[in-house]
Amino acid sequence: MTGTAPAPFAADDYRARRERAALAAAGAGLAGLLVAPGPDMVWLTGYAPTAETERLTLLVLTPGGAPVLVVPALEAPDAARAAGAPGLTVRDWTDGTDPYAATAALLDPDGRFGISDNAWSMHLLALQKALPGTAYASLTDALPMLRAVKDPAEVALLAAAGAAADAAFEEIRTVRFGGRRESEVAADLAALLRRFGHSQVDFTIVASGPNGANPHHEVGDRLIQPGDMVVLDFGGLRDGYGSDTSRTVHVGEPTDEERRVHDLVREAQEAGFRAVRPGAACQEVDRAARAVITAAGYGEHFIHRTGHGIGVTTHEPPYMIEGEERPMVPGMCFSVEPGVYLPGRFGVRIEDIVTVTGDGGRRLNDTTRELVVVD
Numbered sequence: 001m002t003g004t005a006p007a008p009f010a011a012d013d014y015r016a017r018r019e020r021a022a023l024a025a026a027g028a029g030l031a032g033l034l035v036a037p038g039p040d041m042v043w044l045t046g047y048a049p050t051a052e053t054e055r056l057t058l059l060v061l062t063p064g065g066a067p068v069l070v071v072p073a074l075e076a077p078d079a080a081r082a083a084g085a086p087g088l089t090v091r092d093w094t095d096g097t098d099p100y101a102a103t104a105a106l107l108d109p110d111g112r113f114g115i116s117d118n119a120w121s122m123h124l125l126a127l128q129k130a131l132p133g134t135a136y137a138s139l140t141d142a143l144p145m146l147r148a149v150k151d152p153a154e155v156a157l158l159a160a161a162g163a164a165a166d167a168a169f170e171e172i173r174t175v176r177f178g179g180r181r182e183s184e185v186a187a188d189l190a191a192l193l194r195r196f197g198h199s200q201v202d203f204t205i206v207a208s209g210p211n212g213a214n215p216h217h218e219v220g221d222r223l224i225q226p227g228d229m230v231v232l233d234f235g236g237l238r239d240g241y242g243s244d245t246s247r248t249v250h251v252g253e254p255t256d257e258e259r260r261v262h263d264l265v266r267e268a269q270e271a272g273f274r275a276v277r278p279g280a281a282c283q284e285v286d287r288a289a290r291a292v293i294t295a296a297g298y299g300e301h302f303i304h305r306t307g308h309g310i311g312v313t314t315h316e317p318p319y320m321i322e323g324e325e326r327p328m329v330p331g332m333c334f335s336v337e338p339g340v341y342l343p344g345r346f347g348v349r350i351e352d353i354v355t356v357t358g359d360g361g362r363r364l365n366d367t368t369r370e371l372v373v374v375d
Contacts, residue, residue, distance in 0.1 A: 009046065009153065014084025018044050022061045024143050031111025032062035033139070034127075036119035039312045040139060042240070043147055046083030049075060056099040056123050060106045070103050104130040111135075114142040144317040148309055149331040154241065155355050158310065158333050161198070161243035162353050162364035165235060168192035169247055169367045172232065177224045177374045178251045182206040186219040189234050198236045198243070202314050205233035205246075212248070212347030215304055215339060226252045229262075229346035230374075231339075235314050242314040244335055245365045246351035249372045261298070261340050262348050262371040268292040268338040269350045269369065272306050272320070276336070276354055276361030279327050285320040289338040298340045307335040310353055332356045333364070 021044060025033050035041050037049045037057050047069070049057050055072040068089045071079045076092040079085065093099040104127065107113065112135040115124060124136060139146065150158065171192050177185060186204040193201050207217035209228040217231075224230060228251045235244035248262060272289035286306040293302045307320030310333055318326060320334055337351030352365040 009083060011084055011086035013151075013153075014044060014046055015087045018061055018067050018084075018087075021143070021146060022063045022065075022067075024146060025061065025114060026063035028114070028142050029112070030114050030137070030142060031108040032060060032065070032113050033143075034113050034115040034119070034136075035059035035061065035139075036116040036123070038116055038118045039316070040116050040147070043312050044084065045069065045079075045088065047079050047085070049078070054120070054122075055095075056093070056103065056126075058103060058119075058123070060103065062106070062108075065106075068106055070099065070106075072099075100126040100130045103127065107131060107134065109133050112137065114139045140317065145326065147311050147316060148318050149329050150311060150333050150355070151331065154311065155331065155333065157239050157241035158243075158353065158355070159364045161235075161238040161241050162245065163366075164196035164198060164238050165193065165243035165245045166365055166367045167196045168234065169232070169245065173249060173372050173374055175374075177208075177228075177230060177249070178226045180224055181221045182208055182211070182219045182224060183221055185224070185230075189232070193234065193236055193243075196238075198238045201234075201236040202242075203234060203236075205231065207231040207233075207347065208251075209346060210344050213341040213343045213345060215341060215347070215349065224251060229254070229258055229348065231347050231349050233349065233351065237312075237314070240312060242310045242312070244310055244314050244351065244353060245367070246337055246339075246349045247367060247369070247372065248348045248350065249374045251374055253373060254371060258346065259371060261342075261346075264293060264296050264298065265338055265340055265348045265350050266369050268302075269336055269352070272336040272338060273352065273354060273361055273363065276328060276356055278330050278356055278358065282318045282320050282324040282326055282328060282334075283322050285328075285334075285336060286322055286324075289336065290322075293338060293340060301340045301342060302338060303341060304339070306338055307354075309334045328356045330356050330358050 073092040189204040212231040233246040275288035305321035339349035341347040
């Protein structure tokens with residue numbers, strides 16, 4: 001099944017993105033980009049073919065050359081209707097012919113190309129066989145910032161997705177938690193995300209009690225108990241752009257220690273947010289949040305990066321982690337989500353999506369970061 005991206009972008013928007021991508025490829029010393037079905041293709045063309053097809057589908061971008069979308073003939077009509085199709089040459093191939101030979105004719109036989117991380121290995125190996133003089137690099141390695149800086153329309157879509165996730169949290173905090181299964185609350189969250197406009201729900205983590213000490217806990221049938229801390233982490237796509245937020249609630253009144261740990265994470269999240277500013281290295285967000293938790297003696301219990309980019313996927317570059325020295329740029333959007341995880345006991349995580357502005361940062365999530373007590 002194929003489709004087109006739901007975000008309201010015009011053909012000129014996609015054309016400008018392709019031109020920018022081709023220039024970036026040239027600047028990185030690449031002979032071009034080979035883009036397989038997935039988020040990069042959606043962002044560059046508005047075309048969303050199924051990623052499960054075994055038939056070769058590939059966008060070929062070369063500096064100075066016309067962009068070509070190679071598609072199976074049976075999918076060519078859908079490709080031609082994509083929002084970004086104007087300005088694209090759609091070149092189809094039929095079953096029984098060699099799509100790799102046709103694609104190879106578009107490429108420098110001695111060139112080095114960036115290729116989508118999610119390209120099928122059988123397609124890459126077949127291209128290498130057709131053009132043994134070529135070399136390839138993953139797009140994440142070659143052009144990690146290709147989609148990182150959002151234009152105002154993209155930021156607006158991310159803000160709308162964040163507001164929808166916020167609305168879901170405001171509703172979920174009013175339901176009963178105690179005595180219900182994690183899976184039941186997770187189903188409530190998924191339904192709320194859809195009610196508030198999400199077309200795709202990517203995750204609904206409901207991690208209660210000791211399960212909260214696992215940052216990527218898989219929702220199960222554990223009964224949520226009075227006295228549990230519960231980490232909620234949920235998001236998906238609305239109008240083609242992602243939401244991702246975390247809040248931690250408590251069933252009944254928390255202990256002094258639970259409040260203290262939650263306050264610590266809230267302080268760390270605020271420190272990470274305040275480190276957002278143009279020109280500063282991405283790692284400064286991680287350093288600021290981590291310093292607060294480490295100073296309080298919980299450093300060994302903060303076991304993941306502080307943030308990740310978000311856009312047409314819910315996880316993408318840039319990553320807010322030690323060693324990431326790329327500067328923040330207005331329009332970058334990413335999470336700020338420190339946490340403390342105490343094995344066998346409980347966990348706390350607080351997450352907002354933040355966009356870099358001309359003089360700092362702006363949160364795209366606005367629900368309370370105080371500890372919420374639920375029934």
